[in-house]
Amino acid sequence: AQTVTQSQPEMSVQEAETVTLSCTYDTSESDYYLFWYKQPPSRQMILVIRQEAYKQQNATENRFSVNFQKAAKSFSLKISDSQLGDAAMYFCAYGTSYGNKLVFGAGTILRVKS
């Protein structure tokens, strides 16, 4: 069974600095998708970024980028120029093109200090 591991229960970053959240996953599949979701105190789950496993180029969305290492089964999220509004729980998730569900990690709480 596929598993997703987020080894950092909590992280802190100073406003305007850069932080990296870690995620590793276990799968025997070659075709899959990876996602980072943000959950602020409002509880709403917001899609931050997605990565297709067949793409070698790392995905980027404004201040958010990923470091996708397929061989190492690693999918970290880098947040540049951190802002107070980035404070949230971040979830890493894995899914396949034929599967019907996403597998989520336990989440990382990100605190942003002013």
Next chain:
Amino acid sequence: NAGVTQTPKFRVLKTGQSMTLLCAQDMNHEYMYWYRQDPGMGLRLIHYSVGEGTTAKGEVPDGYNVSRLKKQNFLLGLESAAPSQTSVYFCASRWDTRYEQFFGPGTRLTVL
């Protein structure tokens, strides 16, 4: 577009009571999902549906039932609530050709 909506947002039940959570989406998505979120455990899939009239079990289906009579609605039922079902429940949906899921705002359920 309202996206994915959930009713109610909060609910308190006594052990043994029943209730139904309603999820609605206006994006014409084929796939719909029910998750529960508990501290330290991420989101776990309860049941899902790949189209109108279909349902399937997820990772933690015991104590829950679902129905998808209309494409836009996905109902989650608790027939006899237990304190172990105290959780935050999320509904999600997606298109059949894209794999990211869109989430509703969640329902916080407390069973006393």
